[in-house]
Amino acid sequence: MKALTFTLVAEPPERLDLSPLTPERLAGIERRDVERIQIGMSKHGSKVGDIFRVAGSDPTSIVFEGGSTRLDLVAQGMRGGSVRLDGNAGAQAGRAMRGGKLMIEGNAGPYAGSGMRGGRLEITGNAGDHLGAPLVGELAGMNGGVLIVRGKAGAFAADRMRRGLIAVLKGSGDHAGSRMIAGTLVVAGGTGEMPGYLMRRGSILLDRTPARMSPSFVECGAPESVFAAIIDRHLIAEGILKRPLLGSAPRKYGGDNAVLGMGEVLFPR
Amino acid sequence: MPNMSVNGMTIDDTFAEAFGMRATAIVITAPSRKWARQAAITMSGFATSVIGCGCEAAIDLDLPPSATPDGRPGCRVMIFAMGTDELQKQLLNRVGQCVLTSPGSACFAGLQGSAELKLGSALRYFGDGWQISKKIGDRHFWRIPVMDGEFLCEATTGLTKEAVGGGNFFVMAQNSANALAAAEAAVAAIGMVPGAIVPFPGGIARSGSKIGGKYKGMIASANEAYAPTLRGVVASELGPDINAVLEIVIDGETNDAVAAAMKAGIKAVIELGPKRGAVRISAGNYGGKLGKFIYSLKDMLP
Structure with missing residues (x-):
């Protein structure tokens, strides 16, 4: 299986809480549902799919491509x-x-x-x-x-x-x-x-x-x-x-x- | 099967009989080979036989600096006892009195076994509150202040229940000098075998014993069947050409280590030959009824 990869599409509009995106918490979750997880920490309430392009399927190996000081x-x-x-x-x-x-x-x-x-x-x-x-x-x-x-x-x-x-x-x-x-x-x-x-x-x-x-x-x-x-x-x-x-x-x-x-x-x- | 003859020597058709024991090992390091060996020899002193010493201990191998945890010269010392409690007691007494006290020493686990024995985690109390615990990687050390700096000691070492004690063979010669030469050759060869020790003085026992005796309270006594001065007056095992018998007693981390040590020792005796060494090789047993491990001499030949 390929590593579960989150590619940053653009600089996020708000601070993000990435704590749901760990190997344990993503185990057994469909990619469609992953994209719906809310990670925005302000009134924007961004979801994973708004911020990242998601690819791959192996949640034991997670890669974030592209960084930002807003990724908390x-x-x-x-x-x-x-x-x-x-x-x-x-x-x-x-x-x-x-x-x-x-x-x-x-x-x-x-x-x-x-x-x-x-x-x-x-x-x-x-x-x-x-x-x-x-x-x-x-x-x-x-x-x-x-x-x-x-x-x-x-x-x-x-x-x-x-x-x-x-x-x-x-x-x-x-x-x-x-x-x-x-x-x-x-x-x-x-x-x-x-x-x-x-x-x-x-x-x-x-x-x-x-x-x-x-x-x-x-x-x-x-x-x-x-x-x-x-x-x-x-x-x-x-x-x-x-x-x-x-x-x-x-x-x-x-x-x-x-x-x-x-x-x-x-x-x- | 009759006795065999190899290189002009008689090999008795008999076997060594050995017992299960508990064993542990530690690695002692020091600023020089001399002081690593000094600490190791001191802690394995008075440890020839569980009959009177509580344990059997000796240096297994000298370790080069590249093979020790701190990059200094070291020795691997093995300790054998009949039970876990006695082994624990002997380990702490010996390391506490003989290694902690030795200049520049440090002490590490030398075995990964089925259970653990306390080492630094008990000796740390010498630090009287000034001891420092350090976990480095997956190992746990105690640093105990002493007068030349610190004694560094791993918290625990391993215990194995697979150990075997009492593997043995006899070298029999026409005179004591030849017997000693043969026995020394065997000890030198066994020294190269990892996981096996020969705990008697210099690896050699001259007072091989039988169980019990005619006096009350004697656990072991003279093995008159192998004493040359009694050759004529008892049912002796010795022929007219034998005037000296020495025994090599082997303790090993595993059954295989004892077998490898017996093979190495017997090979060295055979290579020395009957002119300069032994004319006959035999082994000690109790009829095969007491010991769990049997080593037939015919299987131990090179």
Whole structure:
């Protein structure tokens, strides 16, 4: 069967909620009925058929051809299969994903991978603020899975992260890893102000000495680290990085001592 | 069928009898081969026989840096016991006292089995609250602060119920030097077989035993039928040309691993020949009534 393909016909007239278009929610639905699903979020009330030309029939493999910053909630809550967006995404791409693979070949807006619990989300371009972060009122951010941003990420990446792996390869904005509870955030290409701001536990792994760290982080030596070897090899094996990030004995800063202080920021010597 | 003759050596028409056991394996790595082996040898010390040690353990294979999870030299150590509870206890005591303590060490699962045994998920309490849990891919590790950095230890390792303990054969020679040469050749060959260990000192047992004894409370005692000094006074298994017998005891991850190890060991003894090594090969059994696994020597010939 050919992948179920949604080709964007023109720039949408309103913001769209694409959360109904996941492998799970489209399973067993006729193409005619797919075209009638309402995705518009304003008084226009656009339907799938108004926005996209639909082709193919395999809902476990979904492709969006053409992107727009108005495409919100791409693959929200997906549990399996694959979704590929050939273009930019709006807010909350891959929100609350539990499994499967989401590939965004373009830029993503704010809250990409928000509250992810599993699966793999890869963004080839840049991501907005609050990467993997909780929405207002939620207690924890990303809770599992792998989130890769090949470009830059905005501010508050991995905010309140609890589990899983986030990798940002061309630098992040301010407060990367703010309020982290646990989990691993990798940032290559530099960070903005105060990485790890108010982090409790968890690991922030950098490819260079952070420029502006909060004074509530303290120097914790640089012994030989098997963990560094394991994570370096994992990142290369997963195709996330091409070269080792930390080396065999990275420097460690412990913090944030303004809160629990059991987190760490590691970077090569 | 009468005894066979191969390369001028007598091969008894008998069989080894072995038992089902529980087994696990771990991979120990260290900054150098020397320290990986040191940790592995220390944790598999005093682990020759379940009769008195609680478990049987030894290095299965040396692993090159390319074959270990962290890219450092390593060893795969196997541990065998009669039950899951005892195996779990021995694993934690030995890794906790001998690997955690060894400079620069790290410890990984060495087996994927039908069930899991606790490893780092129990040893983490040494961290006294400073231990760090890390899930990397589908593996779970604990990082425990120690005085040279961190001890990284995988949370669990696998348990197999398919393991076999007690595969064996005897090398019989005209003098002790020849017996030792034959046994050493066998141990070296078995060292290359994955999934099989020889837990006795250097892989060799000189006090092969029989079950029970005349004294109360003895689980095992001298096997007088194979003791050359008693050749004339008991119903001996030894002919006039035998003055030394050594036993190779093999534990394997599977029935096939034990068979492969026996074949490799017997082949090495036969290749060494009767002039420099053994003149006869035999094996130990209990009449075939007790053990689930039978290895006929005639099937083990090269």
